[in-house]
Amino acid sequence: MARYVMHLAFDDDPRRLAARPAHRDHLRRLKEDGRLVTAGPWADDSGALHVYEVADEAELRAILRDDPYTAVDGYEIVLLKEWTPIL
Template identity: 70%
Template sequence: MVFKNEPERLEVRPAHREHLQALLQKGQLITAGPWADDTGALHIYEVADEAELREILSRDPYTAVDAYDIAVLREWTPILP
């Protein structure tokens, strides 16, 4: 994702991180974190399909304030560990 709408994004960042923590606890999020320059982030989800991912994203506080654009949305096949 690529961040935008900085003031609004930073305002809801605590709620966004709580949302991610809940997804991690449920096994729907593998990992997430911002780029070192804080211009965006990488999130890796464990979902059945794109529809499930889009539903998860619709509940993210960042979505409510239009705080990001999806840069790449791709299915991934991990081979490690």
């Protein structure tokens, strides 16, 4: 398994805000499945940080395709990088 850190940027598009409940349900399912370590928005809601534990980047890209935010173009990926935590 590999850990990936993803930094997202948001704008105030009302389509993203409408998709937020479904997006958060999606994240909850990923957390329950053990594929999402943690996720949350920046305090100013300008974006979010997600940490995933998946087999590879292809699995993460598949997760993103299923995210309700993707369907409404609700984010921009600022950073997507494999991460090796030491603590």
